[in-house]
Amino acid sequence: MGTHEDEEKLVASGRGKWSVAGVPHKGWQCVDIEDLGEPQVQCEMCESQTIRYVHYMEHPKYEEVLEVGCVCAGNMEGDLVAAKHRETTMKSTSSKRKRWLTRKWKVSAKGNPWLRADGYRITVYERAGGWAATVSDDEKDKVFHSRRNYKTEELAKLWVFDYITKLLAPKA
Numbered sequence: 754m755g756t757h758e759d760e761e762k763l764v765a766s767g768r769g770k771w772s773v774a775g776v777p778h779k780g781w782q783c784v785d786i787e788d789l790g791e792p793q794v795q796c797e798m799c800e801s802q803t804i805r806y807v808h809y810m811e812h813p814k815y816e817e818v819l820e821v822g823c824v825c826a827g828n829m830e831g832d833l834v835a836a837k838h839r840e841t842t843m844k845s846t847s848s849k850r851k852r853w854l855t856r857k858w859k860v861s862a863k864g865n866p867w868l869r870a871d872g873y874r875i876t877v878y879e880r881a882g883g884w885a886a887t888v889s890d891d892e893k894d895k896v897f898h899s900r901r902n903y904k905t906e907e908l909a910k911l912w913v914f915d916y917i918t919k920l921l922a923p924k925a
């Protein structure tokens with residue numbers, strides 16, 4: 754249980770909310786997507802598929818946000834290609850994020866780990882008993898500092914990853 758083909762069959766056979774009166778079948782919009790790391794929740798639309806990538810779907814005439822799988826999401830928004838593209842992007846971000854911590858971080862003269870990636874220079878350093886990060890572009894005319902301190906060096910590095918991912922994301 755878990756492939757896109759499985760979920761296509763579930764949609765086609767009208768499983769779960771696909772057969773419930775009052776639940777819109779069209780006109781939904783995806784508001785977020787999340788990677789749970791492994792298949793662990795049930796799609797709230799077909800109520801059958803166990804999903805890892807959760808597409809959060811919203812509808813003006815439905816109160817709740819539904820957490821659904823890729824194929825249900827695509828059918829709900831009327832654009833299966835968009836839903837699959839969203840999931841593929843999420844997958845590549847997830848694997849990139851996993852590799853991020855094991856990249857070859859250098860050590861600066863001050864002893865702080867730093868890395869050049871995607872056109873940015875990233876430095877993490879100890880601050881007030883925790884870890885903070887600075888991101889600057891190559892021209893150094895834009896410098897971003899993490900507002901929060903993080904408990905560990907790894908968490909500070911992951912903050913940077915998420916931050917840069919957002920900076921690089923195409924504006925909707």
Ligand SMILES: [Zn+2]
Binds near residue numbers: 825
């Ligand atoms: Zn589903």
